[in-house]
Amino acid sequence: MTDCAEDGCERPVAVELHVPWADNRLVCAAHARVAARADGVVADPIDDETFRC
Numbered sequence: 152m153t154d155c156a157e158d159g160c161e162r163p164v165a166v167e168l169h170v171p172w173a174d175n176r177l178v179c180a181a182h183a184r185v186a187a188r189a190d191g192v193v194a195d196p197i198d199d200e201t202f203r204c
């Protein structure tokens with residue numbers, strides 16, 4: 152298991168972000184919610200217990 156791709160964030164990766172204008176990113180659930188608001192970004196939850204709300 153790796154850490155969130157966001158700087159300074161050490162939460163476990165829960166979501167793969169598919170970003171049309173950049174490389175895919177692996178981020179935690181919290182950062183995924185923020186990033187997924189951008190147009191075209193698709194948040195693809197990784198099958199892991201850490202993603203449960």
Ligand SMILES: [Zn+2]
Pocket residue numbers: 155156157160161162178179180181182
């Ligand atoms: Zn994060």
